[in-house]
Amino acid sequence: MVKTMRNPVDFSQFPDQRGHFGRYGGRFVAETLMEALHELDEAWRTCRSDPEFLAELDLDLARYVGRPTPLYHAERWSQKLGGAQIYLKREDLNHTGAHKINNTVGQALVAKRMGKTRLIAETGAGQHGVASATVAARLGMECVVYMGAEDIQRQALNVYRMRLLGATVQPVTSGSRTLKDALNEALRDWVANIDNTFYMIGTVAGPHPYPLMVREFQAVIGREAREQMLTDYGRLPDALVACVGGGSNAIGLFHPFLNDAEVAIYGVEAAGLGIETGHHAATLCAGRPGVLHGNRTYLLNDANGQITETHSVSAGLDYPGVGPEHAWLKDIGRAHYVAVTDEQAIQGFHDLTLTEGIIPALESSHALAYVTQLAPTLRRDQSIVVNLSGRGDKDIYTVAALEGIQL
Amino acid sequence: MNRIARRFQDLRRTGRKALIPYITAGDPRPALTVPMLHTLVEAGADLLELGVPFSDPMADGPVIQKACERALSHGMSLRGVLELVREFRQTDSETPLVLMGYLNPIESFGYEAFVASAGAAGVDGVLTVDLPPEEAAELAEPLMAAGIDPIFLLAPTSSAERIRQTAPLARGYLYYVSLKGVTGSAIINVDEVANKLAQIRALTDLPLGVGFGIKDPFTAAAIAQVADAVVVGSTLVSKMAELADDPESMRREVGAMIAAMRLAMDAKD
Numbered sequence A: 001m002v003k004t005m006r007n008p009v010d011f012s013q014f015p016d017q018r019g020h021f022g023r024y025g026g027r028f029v030a031e032t033l034m035e036a037l038h039e040l041d042e043a044w045r046t047c048r049s050d051p052e053f054l055a056e057l058d059l060d061l062a063r064y065v066g067r068p069t070p071l072y073h074a075e076r077w078s079q080k081l082g083g084a085q086i087y088l089k090r091e092d093l094n095h096t097g098a099h100k101i102n103n104t105v106g107q108a109l110v111a112k113r114m115g116k117t118r119l120i121a122e123t124g125a126g127q128h129g130v131a132s133a134t135v136a137a138r139l140g141m142e143c144v145v146y147m148g149a150e151d152i153q154r155q156a157l158n159v160y161r162m163r164l165l166g167a168t169v170q171p172v173t174s175g176s177r178t179l180k181d182a183l184n185e186a187l188r189d190w191v192a193n194i195d196n197t198f199y200m201i202g203t204v205a206g207p208h209p210y211p212l213m214v215r216e217f218q219a220v221i222g223r224e225a226r227e228q229m230l231t232d233y234g235r236l237p238d239a240l241v242a243c244v245g246g247g248s249n250a251i252g253l254f255h256p257f258l259n260d261a262e263v264a265i266y267g268v269e270a271a272g273l274g275i276e277t278g279h280h281a282a283t284l285c286a287g288r289p290g291v292l293h294g295n296r297t298y299l300l301n302d303a304n305g306q307i308t309e310t311h312s313v314s315a316g317l318d319y320p321g322v323g324p325e326h327a328w329l330k331d332i333g334r335a336h337y338v339a340v341t342d343e344q345a346i347q348g349f350h351d352l353t354l355t356e357g358i359i360p361a362l363e364s365s366h367a368l369a370y371v372t373q374l375a376p377t378l379r380r381d382q383s384i385v386v387n388l389s390g391r392g393d394k395d396i397y398t399v400a401a402l403e404g405i406q407l
Numbered sequence B: 001m002n003r004i005a006r007r008f009q010d011l012r013r014t015g016r017k018a019l020i021p022y023i024t025a026g027d028p029r030p031a032l033t034v035p036m037l038h039t040l041v042e043a044g045a046d047l048l049e050l051g052v053p054f055s056d057p058m059a060d061g062p063v064i065q066k067a068c069e070r071a072l073s074h075g076m077s078l079r080g081v082l083e084l085v086r087e088f089r090q091t092d093s094e095t096p097l098v099l100m101g102y103l104n105p106i107e108s109f110g111y112e113a114f115v116a117s118a119g120a121a122g123v124d125g126v127l128t129v130d131l132p133p134e135e136a137a138e139l140a141e142p143l144m145a146a147g148i149d150p151i152f153l154l155a156p157t158s159s160a161e162r163i164r165q166t167a168p169l170a171r172g173y174l175y176y177v178s179l180k181g182v183t184g185s186a187i188i189n190v191d192e193v194a195n196k197l198a199q200i201r202a203l204t205d206l207p208l209g210v211g212f213g214i215k216d217p218f219t220a221a222a223i224a225q226v227a228d229a230v231v232v233g234s235t236l237v238s239k240m241a242e243l244a245d246d247p248e249s250m251r252r253e254v255g256a257m258i259a260a261m262r263l264a265m266d267a268k269d
């Protein structure tokens, strides 16, 4: 069943001036970063309402990224599942192969306007790192990407791509040596190099204005999808589905539909080996509110408030926090958050590959796995838009290894 | 008047500046923390900053990050830190003690429960690194009601407007971060610090502490000329790590470092 709700909330009014989505979000950082955030906020606000900036961004999205991306009717897969019609928003067709570039192209333009000469970024799977290194190369800026030592091992292909693009990949050996630690390290770098450095966060997390700014850059996904549904099929979809790591591809798809109360919204988290095993990254499904990386949101943490380690077969979902707007959408019931296991995601990966000839990223495969559950509960004249956030070339080694094949 | 205010009043009366060492609770082992606090007091510390270990200390450099990891590997928690404070208070009821850490362990504990337990344990101040004044009211108000000082940071990048915004919420002292960077970063520029402190003094009557980057008696003495308090952390923590397997030497050498700073700061030139 698709769940719907009547909402008295005007979602375009959030966050408030200080970045709050209800009790979530905000700006929880050391004083040493406050002025930099203030400066960023001002610069971005100026850009946001500057027609010249917006025109430049649109042109970059069209000619460099390759937008608009198609909304593709997966007919064979829909038929096979025997329920709703499934439409894939093809973010995998963007330059560099994922939605991440929508955000880095935008932030790089802000950085350029601010006169910054050095870009830094954190990365988990390496997709945001690649998208950052890409725009840095294009603008001739220095680029340093912080990446957990653990992830560097797991994502050798993307590490090499970043190096080819001229970026320095800085291994992070503190804490759990994964994405959350890379984010800490990037923040430390930023504090020390505020004068010339722009920090490009890769998802809708971090202190205000990042969750808002990244959402605005990713919302192009949902704006296009909404218009494509209306012009090509004459109606809105009944449901939206996207995977949630930090939550940027999901909020990008969801946000332009939030005021459409009849559209049901599902965010899909990584249940890893199963939520009951403790080895997962299902922050909204299994976590509780706390403060990390500059905002209040749901977190995976132990009874003492220490952040716990996560597990997912997809490095891009392996994060113990989540964007604050999702935390709020969960609490007020506007969006529903579910989780699928590694095994279910892998099945989704194979299903799409075999029925539609599209190899999806393992992150996106989580959304696909949920669609296989949701679609059969809907009628054939109903529809689901699912965000195909990235292509799966980067994951082929992981999938092969799981099947005991060495490439 | 709480212990922090009383201590600064006494120091002012005798024309001395406060020396505030920082160590991370539970590092290198929980059993060594309380004896080390007593050692620091005997060597000449006026106030103590006790770090509450956190898994993601984003404003700290590698030295304190590792200290947090060691403490956490021994099961140290905010609850455990408060027990250490209670133990310390059994034999020292005079030296002010400030907890320094990050917000999430406090959120997890619950603000009300934390304020009550911290007060009962004998905590005098709480510095929450990632809680700037605009988000702080919810914690700062119950702390103040319990007579515990919320301590706030100021930075080289803090504008006059931000200083004006912070000062009314702050109690005890203001902690000026002397450089752009994380704890344990390179040497600080004393002239720049002096200029910024002059700007801050025009906007508040609170004592001003300076920390981040003070590693030796010479710098401590130079900062003491312009500030009311000198905070020393990473250099002590790294000495403790070096001598972790030899608690006797650790206490002796860390005590000697504090004594040397004390001497340099008190010297009349």
Ligand SMILES: Cc1ncc(COP(=O)(O)O)c(C=O)c1O
Pocket (backbone or CB within 6 Å): A098, A099, A100, A124, A125, A126, A127, A128, A202, A203, A204, A243, A244, A245, A246, A247, A248, A249, A250, A315, A316, A317, A361, A363, A364, A389, A390, A391
């Ligand atoms: C293809 C793809 N999808 C999704 C994600 C998860 O990030 P987010 O939740 O911010 O979209 C990643 C992150 O690396 C990714 O590479």
